[in-house]
Amino acid sequence: MSKKSVKRQLIIQAAIEVYSKKGFEKSSISEIAKKANVADGTIYQYFKNKEDLFFSIPIEKTIEFCEELDLHLQGITGAFNRISKFIWYYLYHLKMNPDYARTLLLEMRVNRSLVETKVYSSFKQFTGKILEILQEGQEEGVVRKDVNLYVLRQLILGVLEHAVTRWLLKGQKYDLMDYYQDINKLVVSALSCPNRIGG
Amino acid sequence: MSKKSVKRQLIIQAAIEVYSKKGFEKSSISEIAKKANVADGTIYQYFKNKEDLFFSIPIEKTIEFCEELDLHLQGITGAFNRISKFIWYYLYHLKMNPDYARTLLLEMRVNRSLVETKVYSSFKQFTGKILEILQEGQEEGVVRKDVNLYVLRQLILGVLEHAVTRWLLKGQKYDLMDYYQDINKLVVSALSCPNRIGG
Amino acid sequence: MSKKSVKRQLIIQAAIEVYSKKGFEKSSISEIAKKANVADGTIYQYFKNKEDLFFSIPIEKTIEFCEELDLHLQGITGAFNRISKFIWYYLYHLKMNPDYARTLLLEMRVNRSLVETKVYSSFKQFTGKILEILQEGQEEGVVRKDVNLYVLRQLILGVLEHAVTRWLLKGQKYDLMDYYQDINKLVVSALSCPNRIGG
Amino acid sequence: MSKKSVKRQLIIQAAIEVYSKKGFEKSSISEIAKKANVADGTIYQYFKNKEDLFFSIPIEKTIEFCEELDLHLQGITGAFNRISKFIWYYLYHLKMNPDYARTLLLEMRVNRSLVETKVYSSFKQFTGKILEILQEGQEEGVVRKDVNLYVLRQLILGVLEHAVTRWLLKGQKYDLMDYYQDINKLVVSALSCPNRIGG
DNA sequence: AATGAATGAGAATTCATTCAT
DNA sequence: AATGAATGAATTCTCATTCAT
Numbered sequence: 001m002s003k004k005s006v007k008r009q010l011i012i013q014a015a016i017e018v019y020s021k022k023g024f025e026k027s028s029i030s031e032i033a034k035k036a037n038v039a040d041g042t043i044y045q046y047f048k049n050k051e052d053l054f055f056s057i058p059i060e061k062t063i064e065f066c067e068e069l070d071l072h073l074q075g076i077t078g079a080f081n082r083i084s085k086f087i088w089y090y091l092y093h094l095k096m097n098p099d100y101a102r103t104l105l106l107e108m109r110v111n112r113s114l115v116e117t118k119v120y121s122s123f124k125q126f127t128g129k130i131l132e133i134l135q136e137g138q139e140e141g142v143v144r145k146d147v148n149l150y151v152l153r154q155l156i157l158g159v160l161e162h163a164v165t166r167w168l169l170k171g172q173k174y175d176l177m178d179y180y181q182d183i184n185k186l187v188v189s190a191l192s193c194p195n196r197i198g199g
Numbered sequence: 200m201s202k203k204s205v206k207r208q209l210i211i212q213a214a215i216e217v218y219s220k221k222g223f224e225k226s227s228i229s230e231i232a233k234k235a236n237v238a239d240g241t242i243y244q245y246f247k248n249k250e251d252l253f254f255s256i257p258i259e260k261t262i263e264f265c266e267e268l269d270l271h272l273q274g275i276t277g278a279f280n281r282i283s284k285f286i287w288y289y290l291y292h293l294k295m296n297p298d299y300a301r302t303l304l305l306e307m308r309v310n311r312s313l314v315e316t317k318v319y320s321s322f323k324q325f326t327g328k329i330l331e332i333l334q335e336g337q338e339e340g341v342v343r344k345d346v347n348l349y350v351l352r353q354l355i356l357g358v359l360e361h362a363v364t365r366w367l368l369k370g371q372k373y374d375l376m377d378y379y380q381d382i383n384k385l386v387v388s389a390l391s392c393p394n395r396i397g398g
Numbered sequence: 399m400s401k402k403s404v405k406r407q408l409i410i411q412a413a414i415e416v417y418s419k420k421g422f423e424k425s426s427i428s429e430i431a432k433k434a435n436v437a438d439g440t441i442y443q444y445f446k447n448k449e450d451l452f453f454s455i456p457i458e459k460t461i462e463f464c465e466e467l468d469l470h471l472q473g474i475t476g477a478f479n480r481i482s483k484f485i486w487y488y489l490y491h492l493k494m495n496p497d498y499a500r501t502l503l504l505e506m507r508v509n510r511s512l513v514e515t516k517v518y519s520s521f522k523q524f525t526g527k528i529l530e531i532l533q534e535g536q537e538e539g540v541v542r543k544d545v546n547l548y549v550l551r552q553l554i555l556g557v558l559e560h561a562v563t564r565w566l567l568k569g570q571k572y573d574l575m576d577y578y579q580d581i582n583k584l585v586v587s588a589l590s591c592p593n594r595i596g597g
Numbered sequence: 598m599s600k601k602s603v604k605r606q607l608i609i610q611a612a613i614e615v616y617s618k619k620g621f622e623k624s625s626i627s628e629i630a631k632k633a634n635v636a637d638g639t640i641y642q643y644f645k646n647k648e649d650l651f652f653s654i655p656i657e658k659t660i661e662f663c664e665e666l667d668l669h670l671q672g673i674t675g676a677f678n679r680i681s682k683f684i685w686y687y688l689y690h691l692k693m694n695p696d697y698a699r700t701l702l703l704e705m706r707v708n709r710s711l712v713e714t715k716v717y718s719s720f721k722q723f724t725g726k727i728l729e730i731l732q733e734g735q736e737e738g739v740v741r742k743d744v745n746l747y748v749l750r751q752l753i754l755g756v757l758e759h760a761v762t763r764w765l766l767k768g769q770k771y772d773l774m775d776y777y778q779d780i781n782k783l784v785v786s787a788l789s790c791p792n793r794i795g796g
Numbered sequence: 797a798a799t800g801a802a803t804g805a806g807a808a809t810t811c812a813t814t815c816a817t
Numbered sequence: 818a819a820t821g822a823a824t825g826a827a828t829t830c831t832c833a834t835t836c837a838t
Contacts, residue, residue: 007797023224023311024224025222025224025225026224028831028832028833029832029833029834030800030832030833033800038798038799039798039799039800040799040800040801040832040833040834041798041799041800041834041835041836042797042798042799042800044833044834044835045797045798049833049834050832050833050834105309106309106311107309109309109364110304110305110306110308110309110364112221112222112305112368114368115368115369115370144388146384147381147384147385148378148381151362151378151381151382151385152385154358154361154362154365154378154382155354155357155358155382155385155389157361158354158357158358158359158360158361158362159353159354159357159358160357161357161360161361162353162354162356162357162360162361163350163353163357165308165309166353169309169311169313169314170314171314179347179350179353182346182347182350183350183353183354185345185346186346186350186351186354186389186390187389189343189388189389189390189391189393190354190385190386190388190389191385191388192388194388206822206823227806227807227808228807228808228809229807229808237823237824238823238824238825239808239809239824239825240809240810240811240823240824240825240826241822241823241824241825243808243809243810244821244822244823248808248809249807249808249809405818421622421709422622423620423622423623424622426810426811426812427811427812427813428811428812428821431821436819436820437819437820437821438811438812438813438820438821438822439813439814439815439819439820439821440818440819440820440821442812442813442814443818443819447812447813448811448812448813503707504707504709505707507707507762508702508703508704508706508707508762510619510620510703510766512766513766513767513768542786544782545779545782545783546776546779549760549776549779549780549783550783552756552759552760552763552776552780553752553755553756553780553783553787555759556752556755556756556757556758556759556760557751557752557755557756558755559755559758559759560751560752560754560755560758560759561748561751561755563706563707564751567707567709567711567712568712577745577748577751580744580745580748581748581751581752583743583744584744584748584749584752584787584788585787587741587786587787587788587789587791588752588783588784588786588787589783589786590786592786604801604802625827625828625829626828626829626830627828627829635802635803636802636803636804637803637804637829637830638802638803638804638805638830638831638832639801639802639803639804640830641829641830641831642800642801642802646829646830647828647829647830
């Protein structure tokens with residue numbers, strides 16, 4: 001990794017911390033610069049402008065997230081086992097990286113111009129993973145087919161995002177992982193093929 | 200309603216429209232004033248400052264939302280029937296009020312200081328409704344008891360918020376109501392007592 | 399006194415109190431109106447604008463001051479007796495009317511446009527009184543003639559204004575009258591004909 | 598002196614000129630910036646806010662004043678000789694720096710929050726000088742001891758401030774130094790030990 | 797590449813004054 | 818005469834961005 005990349009990472013890390021505390025709009029370049037121990041101007045050597053820096057965060061961090069997720073899913077078979085692991089890792093990763101969680105859920109996810117940016121494609125890589133698993137599950141015959149695949153995914157992401165967002169807004173006063181078992185149960189119930197005996 | 204209240208409503212409506220388009224931080228008082236056809240200073244006759252105006256929106260609109268929701272739930276019996284209606288009305292109301300939806304989901308819901316404001320209590324009134332229904336359902340014996348009540352609620356709100364947020368960010372290009380049936384199916388499956396025959 | 403005059407006095411009194419606390423520039427018409435229990439607009443029935451109200455204060459109050467001073471000087475003979483009484487009354491009056499004292503010394507006296515206003519002539523009436531006494535003293539042969547009459551007056555007003563200003567800025571924590579004896583001694587020494595024996 | 602200090606001095610000088618003409622409250626940052634040939638924002642690089650700039654003036658200028666006063670007093674012996682020189686230099690310095698005189702006497706000296714600021718201590722350094730001289734005079738046996746030392750000082754400062762203030766408000770149409778002889782005479786008469794022969 | 801002083805556009809907010817009622 | 822809602826000009830201050838060193 002070149003010296004340039006090192007400084008770039010320094011800036012991104014500082015930006016995550018500052019954004020996490022204040023939100024994008026209230027963060028200032030000079031605060032980020034100070035935290036990264038560089039001059040204000042230096043930031044413009046690595047990023048076109050404030051927005052560019054802002055959008056650089058999820059790209060890099062989400063790629064990392066995906067790569068690690070892949071490792072965690074390795075060797076696990078069965079759609080529901082993989083989904084459970086996905087849920088577990090999502091909660092675990094954001095629990096361990098609350099600054100990134102804040103930026104991701106309180107800033108990025110609600111950004112109006114997100115869809116038009118490169119960030120969005122890095123997100124797609126991530127959410128695409130769920131679709132894959134769900135499709136495998138349908139092929140295995142364990143995941144229901146009577147509901148749009150995208151709605152299945154919405155359920156999973158929806159409950160996870162909601163749980164983490166609430167945890168963040170409440171000041172991370174409780175252990176996010178406490179919810180894992182219950183969320184998992186609900187998701188499995190929702191996604192399983194409807195029981196025909198009772199139908 | 201007095202003339203004063205009329206002007207106040209005018210400003211709130213203009214604020215919703217502007218916030219909806221630009222987000223809170225990028226909206227300016229003078230843009231809202233222009234849209235409301237009042238002078239900049241007039242806004243400060245009705246609201247203490249920008250933040251006060253910002254937080255006045257969900258208080259009033261969420262109270263309206265709740266009142267109408269109550270009407271829609273009247274006469275419906277059975278926990279799942281009521282939950283289905285809740286889901287339907289949530290989607291329907293936000294579909295019909297996309298500007299409010301934007302402000303609610305892209306601005307309010309992720310606001311760091313939300314929890315400490317009066318807005319939060321108006322939200323609680325709304326989400327409290329779900330808890331009530333779920334508890335009734337548990338007493339009826341149709342809603343599962345093996346999962347924390349709050350996680351049940353997180354599932355419902357999570358999938359709804361995610362669905363609407365996605366719809367908003369995608370530019371409302373499709374009909375939000377198309378998802379109603381599928382979301383409803385999933386929620387019912389998730390919340391129903393686990394089928395012991397197949398267990 | 400007509401009803402109009404009553405309301406006018408009410409406003410002037412409120413203005414003195416507000417100016418005294420905040421100073422002219424930081425006082426607002428609406429604060430004065432509130433303290434006077436009238437509507438903002440009403441002030442403009444009695445005064446052309448903020449500055450007009452501002453300058454109306456010393457005119458009226460200084461005329462009152464002069465009239466009472468005259469009463470106090472009645473029947474006192476001898477230039478130094480009269481000067482002593484003047485000094486005493488100056489300190490006494492401002493001690494009893496600290497709000498007016500503030501407005502007079504911290505606002506009026508340093509106002510750039512004062513000299514061009516009607517206020518200035520009401521001041522002249524007041525300071526003219528000193529000149530009269532001093533001239534009488536010179537005719538009596540007790541007040542020195544080797545120094546410009548205006549400088550004699552400057553000495554008296556200077557020490558009085560300085561003493562009162564200091565008292566005001568220090569928060570009126572001590573009794574202004576405590577200084578009367580010493581100030582009087584010094585002024586008498588300064589103004590007396592130089593002792594030729596020691597010359 | 599670094600380039601930074603140069604620009605800082607430029608701003609202070611511009612501020613003195615503008616304050617001198619309009620007074621603190623009516624002066625605007627952008628007018629000062631224009632006169633100093635810098636951008637509005639530049640002022641905030643050197644001063645925390647408008648008030649900080651305001652209070653920076655007397656600190657620096659009064660320190661200069663004191664240093665020069667010290668030089669002028671060097672080698673002069675005898676309390677009254679030193680007091681005369683003090684009076685002379687006070688009048689001379691303010692005559693030569695009328696913008697500073699305005700700021701000092703029409704703005705600073707009547708400022709309500711002055712006492713709580715750092716400025717006040719720079720003033721104390723200045724007025725402390727008089728006390729020193731007066732005490733020496735008492736030890737020499739030439740300055741009267743029957744009057745509070747602080748009142749003696751009040752007399753000196755009072756007459757000087759009054760004389761200069763009047764000169765400023767009258768538009769500096771006459772030569773301030775014309776008053777030096779008379780003021781000096783009066784002050785000496787006031788401060789001298791009372792002549793016991795005539796007592 | 798790195799710096800950080802300088803910039804100046806832009807935003808929130810205040811408040812004297814007006815005027816329809 | 819009295820009101821007080823409405824106005825909008827003016828002001829302070831912030832901060833992303835640039836550029837000479």
